[in-house]
Amino acid sequence: MIIGMIISAVALGVVVALLPSKKKGRVRKTKVKSSSTKVQRPHSSTQNRSDQEILSSSLDSLSGAEFERLLALYFRDKGYEVKEVGIGGKDGGVDLVIIDQRGEKTAVQAKCYANHNTVGVQTVRELVGAKRNHDCILSLLVTTSDLTEPAKKEAEQFKVDYWHGALVEQKLKSWEKWQPTNKKKKAQAVKDTVQNEVQRSQAQVSATKEAICTCGSPMVTRKGREGKPFLGCSTFPKCRQTRSV
Incomplete structure (x- = not known):
């Protein structure tokens, strides 16, 4: 009986000794998880530019989100109701939904690319598929560059209207509220x-x-x-x- 009591006491001491090490392990795991969460936070350096600054900026100095905002300002001033469904984030193929005075909806995808970076056929296909998610009948692809030849054929086949870079500049200049200052x-x-x-x-x-x-x-x-x-x-x-x- 005495031997049994000694064995029980030894076992209890071992269990108590192990408890602090488990607690430390848990604290260490929590710290690693917290550190990982901080690293993954997104950051944008251009999100605070005002509309006036965007209206005085050249197209090649705009970010993708700013180009979308410029188009939103343009269409609103032209009398459209504008819904910004994908500004500055994952748009699923549609950045703006513009609604004319008759209630007709158009899905707009904006691509702010350099001249040498043309829009591919996949972008056209995404717009064609995504416009249904917003109950849009028409679709419009607006880019500061141009479409590849396969993308143009795809757009014509599925009746996707598109504005290339030269046409975009022409429309914005005739609008007169867009007055970029070329500092360079x-x-x-x-x-x-x-x-x-x-x-x-x-x-x-x-x-x-x-x-x-x-x-x-x-x-x-x-x-x-x-x-x-x-x-x-x-x-x-x-x-x-x-x-x-």
């Missing part, structure tokens, strides 16, 4: 002007250093009545020799 071109123009001025000044300095008047005196840069520079003798009015720059 302006900056390049300023840079070119500065470079031209520097080169002209350097040429004038170089010409002045090398120019010697027929009287043997150095020539200096002067300006005529019309503001045009010319080289004149430094001993003027004693010597009235001039030379064009």
Whole structure:
């Protein structure tokens, strides 16, 4: 009986000793799970741009979500009721549903691509299938680039209207509320002007250093009545020799 009590006491001590290690294991698993959840959170750096900023931005500077918002602004101003069903997320093939004054619905898919990145046939097929989910009769594919030849044939077969990049720009410009400011071109123009001025000044300095008047005196840069520079003798009015720059 004494031996049995000793064995029971030893077994109880072993069980108690094991309990803390199980607790630590559980805490460690919870921490790993929490860390994994934080890593998977999505983040977008362009979601806070205002409508006014989008209206003053060129198409090649817009994100996909911003291009969709630009189209939503365009269609609303044209008198359509606009439902933004896929702005900035998984759209299932449809970004906007536009409804005209007769109540006719059109499913719109927007693709903001670079010129070399054309829209493939799969996008057309997704739009054809997805428009039924929104009770739309018509469908419209709008892209800043163009469709591949197979995609165009697919669009014609299933009566999908599409706007390519040149047509999109034409419609937006005629709308007049979209007025992009091309900062790159302006900056390049300023840079070119500065470079031209520097080169002209350097040429004038170089010409002045090398120019010697027929009287043997150095020539200096002067300006005529019309503001045009010319080289004149430094001993003027004693010597009235001039030379064009």
